Amino acid sequence: MVKKHRFSLFDILNTVFMVALAFVFLYPFWQTLVISFSTPEYASSLGVKIFPPSVTLDSYKSVFETGSIWVGYANTLLRTITGTVLTVLVTYCAGYAVSRKNLPFRRTITFFITVTMFFSGGLIPTFLTIKSYGLVGSRLALILPMMTSAWNIIITRNYIAGLPDELEEAALVDGAHPLKIVFQVMFPLSMPIVAVLALWTAVGHWNAWFDAMIYCSGESKIVLQLVLRRLLIDSQAETSILQSTVAATTPESIKDATIIVAILPIVCVYPFLQKHFTKGVTLGAVKG
DSSP states (O other): OOOOOOOOHHHHHHHHHHHHHHHHHHHHHHHHHHHHTSOHHHHHSOSOOSSOSSOOOHHHHHHHTOHHHHHHHHHHHHHHHHHHHHHHHHHHHHHHHHHOTTSTTHHHHHHHHHHTTTOOOOHHHHHHHHHHTTOTTSTHHHHGGGSOOHHHHHHHHHHHHTSOHHHHHHHHHTTOOHHHIIIIIIHHHTHHHHHHHHHHHHHHHHHOOHHHHHHOOSGGGOOHHHHHHHHHTOHHHHHHHGGGOOTTOOHHHHHHHHHHHHHHHHHHHHHHHHHHHHHHHHHHHHOO
16 A cells, blocks of 8 residues: 655745745856847836747847957866866875875875865965966966865865775785876876866856956956956947947847856756765765
């Protein structure tokens, strides 16, 4: 006999609350998507927008006809790919090193890494440091300062420390080189935490704009999020960016289309890393 599940008042209220909360979170994104595909009449109308009566791609055509969008995309892709690869490599190697119990001064090194989580120099000392290395105006100023962080090293160390030591010992008995152990034995087993690092770093680089505004001048080095910021905030830049606007579009629909274009790559990448995300964060946070 199948036992029927009884829903309590708490279950009903909790479900209603979660559905309402999900709507509150998702509707702004949905409205942005709808307006980006809408005609000028529907985009300018008041009220809740659920689905456009007619779909048009004129806003996206205007966005892709803007040269700064393509320049920003190219610079952001270069920054994100290069920065993510370097961050994963450096953070994994640092996390592996401090996870080894035979590392000389292991506790001292870990202490100094941890201290940087609570104290930082601030904006002016950071800028002066970047300037002293001659990186102002270079794309490296957007990549090198974000190449690793104390938090990423610690969770990577905790994850690697939780892997069986017997695997490394067996590889040493078989005569494997230490570098082979690091990259061919331990690295494949660390894919969950590597996926977490890659996702965090890629999102951070993709959404960053403030450092590009400070360190890089000139339209040839502009990043996508800085283009988006100018479009949404700076009225003077908005005029130049929207100069290709045609009658079938509105400034609002072009702004929303630009937002969708800017966030689409990260939204597409996230599902492929999601299966590793929870496991990597959980195991990396509770061990060590």
